Amino acid sequence: MKKIVSLLLVFVFIAGLSFQSAASAAVKQYAMVTKDVNVRGKASTSSKKLGVLKKGTKVTVYAKTKYGWAQIVYKSKKAYIYSSYLHFYTSAKAVSYKMNTAKKYVYKDNFGDTVTYTFAGMNNGWNQWYENNSIASWEKEDAKGLYTQIPFIKNSTSTDLKYPIKVGEKWLFSSLGGTKAYATVTGINKTVKVKAGTFQKVIVVNITDGETTEINFFAPSVGMIKSIINVKGDDQSISMELAEIKKK
Structure with a gap:
């Protein structure tokens, strides 16, 4: 009897290792929980609830079902949560593309002009940035994207990045002045x-309204490092690139 029990324990242990190994071999995705979500034993709301993952919890996703569930490992067992409650990243570490408020950014354009951005404080969750000592833009980031806003101008918010980031993803950048x-x-x-x-x-993000095309480059933990603007019918491009990052 003891021998049978031992064999069963070995089988269970090996089965557990097999699952972990198979999961590790799959294409992993990394995500953060955007709101408290129930963990289920199967990909169904009628399945047994195994627990709750709190907002901000980081998880590794091993597979996604066509019905909107994400397969994870919860307490060493295969489990499922809603994919819509997850913000996916390209690596295990949550990546931010907003500007570092502890730094001063110096940009130069192709005409030799210099623009300096310095953090000026927060306003209702938005980071305010001085452009050459005058407040010029606000910036905010959440689980759905990176946004900028021109202060005190109605409907001036633009969605610079939409998360999760993937090639080919398209969205409405802005509709300022009625132009989309x-x-x-x-x-x-x-x-x-x-x-x-x-x-x-x-x-790399391309933005166009049909007349003007803008190509923006964003680096993790830094923000925008380069921007190129082309106006239809104009051979001259306007480019701005990060020339220096200083401590405040």
């Missing part, structure tokens, strides 16, 4: 060199 501009991710994990240095894992 759309953004599309055209590249990820790019290496881009600017005056301030070489940056890895850069996101």
Whole structure:
């Protein structure tokens, strides 16, 4: 009898290892829980509730079902949660693309002009940035995207990045003045060199309203490092790139 029990324990142990190994071999995705979510034993709301993951919890997703469930490991067992309650990242570490408030950003354009951005404080969750000593823009980031806003101008909010980031993703960038501009991710994990240095894992976003095209480059933990603007019918491009990052 003891021998049978021992064999059963070994089988259970090996089965557990097999699941972990199979899960590890799958294409992993990393995510953060955006609101408290129930953990289920199967991909169904009628399945037994195993527990609750709190907002802000980081998880590894091993598979996703066509019905909107994400397969995770919960207390060493296979489990499921709603994918719609997750913000996915490209790596195990949650990546931010907003500007570092502890730094001063110096940009230079192709005409030789210099613009300096310095953090000026917060306003209702928005980071305020001085442009050459005058408040010029507000910035905010959440689980759904990165946003900028022109202070005190109605409907001036633009969605610079939409999360999760993936090539081909398209969204409404802004509709300021009734003109709609759309953004599309055209590249990820790019290496881009600017005056301030070489940056890895850069996101490339194309924005157009039909007349003007803007190409923006975002580096993790830094923010925008380069921008190129082309106006239809004009051969001259306007480019701005990060020249230096200083301590405040």
